[in-house]
Amino acid sequence: MGRYILRRLIESIPVVILASLLVFSLLHFIPGDPASILAGQDATDEEVQAIRESLGLNRPILTQLTDWWLGLLQADLGDSFRTGRPVIEMIRINALPTLELAVVSYSITLLLGIFFGVMAGVKVRSAWDWFVSLSTIFFIGIPNFVFGILLLWAVAFSLGWLPIGGRVAVWDDPVAGLKTLALPALTLGTTQAAVLARYTRTAVSQVTQQQYVTTARAKGLTERVVVMRHVLKNSLIPTITLSGLQVASILTGSVVIERVFSRPGLGRVVVDSVQARDIPTIQGVLLVLVAVFILVNLVADLLYGVVDPRIRLEA
Amino acid sequence: MSNFIDLGVMVGRRRLLRGAALGAAGLAGAALIGCGEDDDDPTPAATAGGGGGGSTASATPTPAASDIKRGGTLLVDSGEPNPNVLLFGFNVRNRPIQHTVWEQLIGLTPDFQIDNRLAETFELNADSSALHVVLREGVTFHDGRPLTADDVAYSVDFFSNAESSGQLKGPLSQGIAEVKVVDDRTIDFTFNGPRPALVDMFGLTRIVDRNTAAQIPDMANLVGTGPFKFVSYTPDQGYRLERNENYWREGIPYLDAIEGKVYADDAARELALRSGELHWADAMPNAIVASLQNDSSVRVRSRGKAGMEHMGLVTTKPPFDDVRVRRAVMLAIDRQRLSDEWAEGIVAGTALPWPVESPAYNEDQDFPVGVSYDPDAAAALLAEAGVAGTQITLQVGSGEDAVSLAQYVQDDLNAVGLQTELVILEPSVALAQLRSREIQSNAWIGVHGFANYAHPGSMMNAAQQYQVPNASGYESEAYSALLDRLQAVQLGSAEFDAGVREFNQLLLDEPWIVGLVASEEFRIMNSVVQGDEGGNLSVVKSSFAEWWLDA
Numbered sequence: 001m002g003r004y005i006l007r008r009l010i011e012s013i014p015v016v017i018l019a020s021l022l023v024f025s026l027l028h029f030i031p032g033d034p035a036s037i038l039a040g041q042d043a044t045d046e047e048v049q050a051i052r053e054s055l056g057l058n059r060p061i062l063t064q065l066t067d068w069w070l071g072l073l074q075a076d077l078g079d080s081f082r083t084g085r086p087v088i089e090m091i092r093i094n095a096l097p098t099l100e101l102a103v104v105s106y107s108i109t110l111l112l113g114i115f116f117g118v119m120a121g122v123k124v125r126s127a128w129d130w131f132v133s134l135s136t137i138f139f140i141g142i143p144n145f146v147f148g149i150l151l152l153w154a155v156a157f158s159l160g161w162l163p164i165g166g167r168v169a170v171w172d173d174p175v176a177g178l179k180t181l182a183l184p185a186l187t188l189g190t191t192q193a194a195v196l197a198r199y200t201r202t203a204v205s206q207v208t209q210q211q212y213v214t215t216a217r218a219k220g221l222t223e224r225v226v227v228m229r230h231v232l233k234n235s236l237i238p239t240i241t242l243s244g245l246q247v248a249s250i251l252t253g254s255v256v257i258e259r260v261f262s263r264p265g266l267g268r269v270v271v272d273s274v275q276a277r278d279i280p281t282i283q284g285v286l287l288v289l290v291a292v293f294i295l296v297n298l299v300a301d302l303l304y305g306v307v308d309p310r311i312r313l314e315a
Numbered sequence: 316m317s318n319f320i321d322l323g324v325m326v327g328r329r330r331l332l333r334g335a336a337l338g339a340a341g342l343a344g345a346a347l348i349g350c351g352e353d354d355d356d357p358t359p360a361a362t363a364g365g366g367g368g369g370s371t372a373s374a375t376p377t378p379a380a381s382d383i384k385r386g387g388t389l390l391v392d393s394g395e396p397n398p399n400v401l402l403f404g405f406n407v408r409n410r411p412i413q414h415t416v417w418e419q420l421i422g423l424t425p426d427f428q429i430d431n432r433l434a435e436t437f438e439l440n441a442d443s444s445a446l447h448v449v450l451r452e453g454v455t456f457h458d459g460r461p462l463t464a465d466d467v468a469y470s471v472d473f474f475s476n477a478e479s480s481g482q483l484k485g486p487l488s489q490g491i492a493e494v495k496v497v498d499d500r501t502i503d504f505t506f507n508g509p510r511p512a513l514v515d516m517f518g519l520t521r522i523v524d525r526n527t528a529a530q531i532p533d534m535a536n537l538v539g540t541g542p543f544k545f546v547s548y549t550p551d552q553g554y555r556l557e558r559n560e561n562y563w564r565e566g567i568p569y570l571d572a573i574e575g576k577v578y579a580d581d582a583a584r585e586l587a588l589r590s591g592e593l594h595w596a597d598a599m600p601n602a603i604v605a606s607l608q609n610d611s612s613v614r615v616r617s618r619g620k621a622g623m624e625h626m627g628l629v630t631t632k633p634p635f636d637d638v639r640v641r642r643a644v645m646l647a648i649d650r651q652r653l654s655d656e657w658a659e660g661i662v663a664g665t666a667l668p669w670p671v672e673s674p675a676y677n678e679d680q681d682f683p684v685g686v687s688y689d690p691d692a693a694a695a696l697l698a699e700a701g702v703a704g705t706q707i708t709l710q711v712g713s714g715e716d717a718v719s720l721a722q723y724v725q726d727d728l729n730a731v732g733l734q735t736e737l738v739i740l741e742p743s744v745a746l747a748q749l750r751s752r753e754i755q756s757n758a759w760i761g762v763h764g765f766a767n768y769a770h771p772g773s774m775m776n777a778a779q780q781y782q783v784p785n786a787s788g789y790e791s792e793a794y795s796a797l798l799d800r801l802q803a804v805q806l807g808s809a810e811f812d813a814g815v816r817e818f819n820q821l822l823l824d825e826p827w828i829v830g831l832v833a834s835e836e837f838r839i840m841n842s843v844v845q846g847d848e849g850g851n852l853s854v855v856k857s858s859f860a861e862w863w864l865d866a
Contacts, residue, residue, distance in 0.1 A: 031741040036750070038399050045751055083398055083550040084532050093549060149582050157586045164587045165578055167552075259579035262587075264552040268579055272395060272551055277743065 001305075005298065012294045019290040020072075020283065024065055027279045033057075034081045034277035055081055068283065077287075078280035082273060087284035090269060095288070097167050098254055098265035101188065104181050105250050108189025109196055110243060116193070117200025121235070122227055124205045132197060139194035144253055148187040148260040155183060165262030184261040188253045192246045199242050203235035210234075236307045244300030248293050382845075387864040388572040389844070392584060393597035395551060395577050398534040402521055403474070403483070407598040407836065411575055415556055415859050416457075417521035417539035420448060420467065421514075427674075427769040429514070433462065433522055433540060435500075443511040443805065446504040454563045456524045457544045464502040468494050469525040471504075482765065482777040486516045509803040512772030542568040542860035553577055562860075569846070569863040588613055588839055594864070595840040600716070604837045605659035614840050616847065620662070620670035620833040621764040626709070626724055627780065628758050630827050631788035634707065634733075635757060639700040641826045644758075647693035647731040648724065650682050653832045657723050661837070666830040667819055668766035668774060674806055675771040675815040682830070686823060693731040703732040708756035710738040712745035720831065721760045749779070752786045759786070762834045771815055772802040780828050789827035797821070 035052035052058055059067075071078055077087035120132035139147075156164045162179050170177030207213060208231055216226045255267035266285050273281040394408040401409050402417070420434040431437055436449035454462040475488040490513045493505040506513060523531070524538040531537060534554075537545035540563070543556035554575040558568055576593060578584035585603050587593035589612050599607075607613050628635040628644065635641050650664025666686040669676040679685050697703045707728070711721040721737055728735040738756050740748075748754050749761065765777040775781050775798055783790045783798065797818060804811045822828065840847060846862040 032743045033747060034743075036743040036747045038397075039750075048747075048750070080550070083534070085550060090550060094551065145580075149580075152583060152586055157590050160590070164590055164592045165583050166576065166592075260583055262576065262578040262580065262583050264549075269551055271579070 008298050020287055023283055023286045032277045037277055077284035080278055080281045082276040082278040087280050094264055094266045094269050102250050104185035105188035109192040112193035113196025114200055117197040118204050121201040121204025136194035136198050139190050145256045145260050151183050167263045184257045188250055188257050200239050203238045207231050207235040240300050240303050244297050247296040383569055383863050385569050386571050388574050389570050390574050390593050391595045392576045392578050392593055398532045401531055415543040416537050416541045416545050418541050421518055423518050442509045444506050444509050448502050450500040454540050456540055457538045462540055463499045464496045467502050468496050470522045473528055474520055486776040512770035515768040515770055515773040568860045591841050594844050597838045598836050599839055601659045601661055604661050616838050618836045620835050622766040622834040623665050623668050623830045624762045624832050624834050626758055626829040627761055627787050628827055629754050634702040634705050637700045638825050639696045640702055643693040643696035644829050645826045646689045647727050649688045649727055653723055657720055658832050662833045662835045665833045670767050680819045690731050697732050706734040708736050708738050709758045710740055710756035711760040712742035713739050717760055749786050752784050754786050787827035
């Protein structure tokens, strides 16, 4: 197992390098001049040039890329054009709010997605199945930001049960923290839960038709035991694959949701930085997100072996 | 609390000019006469931009003490501040910090009177070629260091400095010939000739702490003399300001603190305002402003017209090198439709940059009196010029509102026979073309402000659309001479009236900038906020200092 993890981590290095190269190239070839944006409408050409110089944008592209990679090796992602602060600090400040949101959203995704998927899958064509199918169509169909605004309007504004925006750290004030997390996490989590529920339903309904399930029932096992011991475990492989990918969906979804709910976080930093052409910050944050995604997929691969012993990771 | 729209303080020109005339008469022939002792009596004295004006120490009217509730934290949102141009960029994002941490020597009242802030005496000589300033006694920076004339000299140099950009740089560096620190509280300025418009610029020039000014872009240690002290700033999350207990105005400010939030989404910001989770927001989109007008939980206030959304015409290449084609565009724009539909009825169509209360405004020259919507006449002019059916390109930065405005203009121009193709550019690319005065298309959609200052010379100095050279490529000896005249003209004089009328008429007869609708910002506050006096953007008074929460 240890060797497998090490090998995967080593294999991920070229992926990270390629991703960083792609991000770097995209940012340098899209139109828009960070110096021009920072200087504002009334600056002279000389002032824009001076800003460009101070930001190091006058250097050849290859030099900029090499310098960035060298900085990366020393855990130095440069300074934000927009705020002047080290990108590492920007990431440190904003990673925690995004992590909170991702963890709670993902928990909602797993709980609701697997529960409703299994319930619908074992009772195909029942009223429960129809209910799950229709609800999941609704949640998959409605855009995240629309659902978020509807929740804001109904729960936060009209009923006044929860705050409209902002963030309180959960460890500073758990109740207030969870209140600020509830709506954004629900918005992100339910959409992903709907997708997961549909996959899980299909997987479970296929497994329930297997002969070993019929055998288990014939042995007189209770339905709960049949489902938990025989059906669920054997239908989890596609669910694990999807739920690994859903971490990426939640992280990308946070870009919109953090804005709708006025929460700080990496997603919002990315959007603000793109608007300001804050190249070092975009590069740094995207690199972190790529690394997170690689790690999550590694965890998903490891889980295959736990769920299905027939899968040998060392192989 | 009833909701209302206070569309600026409509001050008649006659009142304004009377003030100017009185100020001038009272001091005619007497250069640099010292004025009054420090007192808290609100005594507006001189008219900004009117030569020979002086003023005594003054403060804004104080509400009845029994009405005021002290304490509380005002929750504001005007967007993410821009640390790189925190003091150089006069945009809404920087405004709450600019207006609370730092102060100016003077402010301007809604009727363009000088309102002394850090200056106890602020006196222009008779022809506005020199300025004498005596600082208020007992003012200290937030770190306890006393304010001195050296700080004022440093601040003027700071904004005139070649390394900093911004609208103040040109006027200050070109306008001020000499700065002489007389003693700790006294400083004299000599201008490069008569410069009445510089008063507006002093109304914008913040007095910075020379020991920490270089650190301002770090947003870690902001030191001024203002009513609130900077505490902290976290990028993308907000900032906190707390009451300056040693503020020079006794009993002010009323609030304990101001907390800046950054609601990234307009819909969320709107809900937060309505629910009271947010107290005040600036620069809301037209659609939201329109919808909030009928909500009793909030108040909507206009800052007044600051300039105009416009179509700039490149006069150095066909077809706009022909003045008849430019006049046709002026007639082809349905400004009423722009006001009703694009602006949701909250701002008016206009052909002139000046707000109604500006001394440069002449109703008989503006839409709808002086300029009308006449597509038939426009089509006839195009036919006469032989360009009917000609294709033009109209470029616009890729903002949602700007593109939408461009589409309305495109529709109007197509209707009269100018086949208009929209070119949508990344905003910084559009900005760079404007800055370099090298517009690739035949025309562009843009916006400018600075028309709402006391003296028209301020707009000429700050808005590149009217400078020579400008992005339209419009220039002539007569126009340059007119600009020079307008820089030196005294408010209230016959030359002033004639000069601004000539400028307005030139803009209508040889249009290089075609006005579309007023550029106007709206601030929205929850009904618990009290003490806001409204007023135009040009009124750079100490916002927030006298605000309080009725909650």
